Amino acid sequence: MTIDTTLHIYLISDSIGETTTKFAKAALAQFPTANTVLHKFVFISNKDALIPVLEDAKSNNGMVLLTLANAELSNLSEEFCREHQIFLYNLIQPVTEEIARRTGLEPTHKIGAQHDLSxxxxxxxxxxxxxxxxxxxxxxxxxxxxxxxxxxxxxxxxxxxxxxxxxxxxxxxxxxxxxxxxxxxxxxxxxxxxxxxxxxxxxxxxxxxxxxxxxxxxxxxxxxxxxxxxxxxxxxxxxxxxxxxxxxxxxxxxxxxxxxxxxxxxxxxxxxx
Known part of the structure; x- marks a missing residue:
């Protein structure tokens, strides 16, 4: 089995990408000698912006870390990665779905809600x-x-x-x-x-x-x-x-x-x- 010498990690967010960045760095801290490249794509708000990123991840056999509040874009990412056997970890959707199930409430799908000037x-x-x-x-x-x-x-x-x-x-x-x-x-x-x-x-x-x-x-x-x-x-x-x-x-x-x-x-x- 051939092991890629460079690991490409794609951080995709509809906001500033702080969550995916911290998550990736926390995981990579366990592998200080790994040769990695972080590709950060922020403020992704539509398919036209998302698809080229996923295609690039495919070409580099990359890993995808995702925080998209938009359910349509999130689902599209998961379908694409499943079809092309790309590793994807969705940091937001599984948790919001479980919260919705337990509370009976619907998520707002508001982009960058945690960064409001509160x-x-x-x-x-x-x-x-x-x-x-x-x-x-x-x-x-x-x-x-x-x-x-x-x-x-x-x-x-x-x-x-x-x-x-x-x-x-x-x-x-x-x-x-x-x-x-x-x-x-x-x-x-x-x-x-x-x-x-x-x-x-x-x-x-x-x-x-x-x-x-x-x-x-x-x-x-x-x-x-x-x-x-x-x-x-x-x-x-x-x-x-x-x-x-x-x-x-x-x-x-x-x-x-x-x-x-x-x-x-x-x-x-x-x-x-």
């Missing part, structure tokens, strides 16, 4: 603005209004984690912990259940800091990057976390997404997406 959308924008305003300890007053307060020494992913959670709609403030700086009293006045202490392994922090020094054209053997300094900061942070009695998460071997999921679950926050 109250949820504007809440996410406000959350992102909040995260930028209260990033890096700019104003401790933000701790009062924040849904989540992140604490951590340098290189524990405070800012990227704040921005990721902000994009989900959570108002996040973060504070870098430096032993020489006084911890704001307000930290001991707010609800400890919304405080998250971020930590890491000393060797990981040391490596990140040395790399950062090199990126800035500075010698890696600075006090900031030394193991002695890293351990001093980690002890300071852990002593504070113990006083606050807050949730502590080690970010060293976790992705931003994984850490965010743990925070949402452990703080019992409402799911937003």
């Amino acid at each position: 109250e949820e959308y504007f809440n996410r924008v406000k959350a992102m603005e909040f995260c930028m305003m209260y990033d890096d300890g700019k104003d401790p007053k933000g701790f009062i209004e924040a849904d989540i307060v992140l604490l951590g020494i340098s290189r524990t992913s405070k800012t990227p984690l704040s921005m990721y959670l902000g994009n989900l709609g959570y108002k996040v403030a973060n504070l870098p912990l430096i032993p020489e700086n006084q911890v704001p009293n307000i930290l001991f006045e707010i609800d400890a259940n919304k405080i998250v202490g971020l930590t890491t392994f000393d060797k990981v922090a040391n490596l990140h800091r040395e790399n950062r020094m090199r990126e800035y054209g500075m010698p890696s053997g600075t006090k900031y990057a030394s193991m002695e300094r890293v351990n001093h900061e980690l002890k300071f942070a852990h002593d504070l976390y113990e006083k606050l009695n807050c949730l502590v998460i080690n970010t060293a071997e976790r992705s931003i997404e994984e850490t965010a999921s743990i925070i949402i679950q452990e703080l019992n926050l409402p799911i937003r997406a």
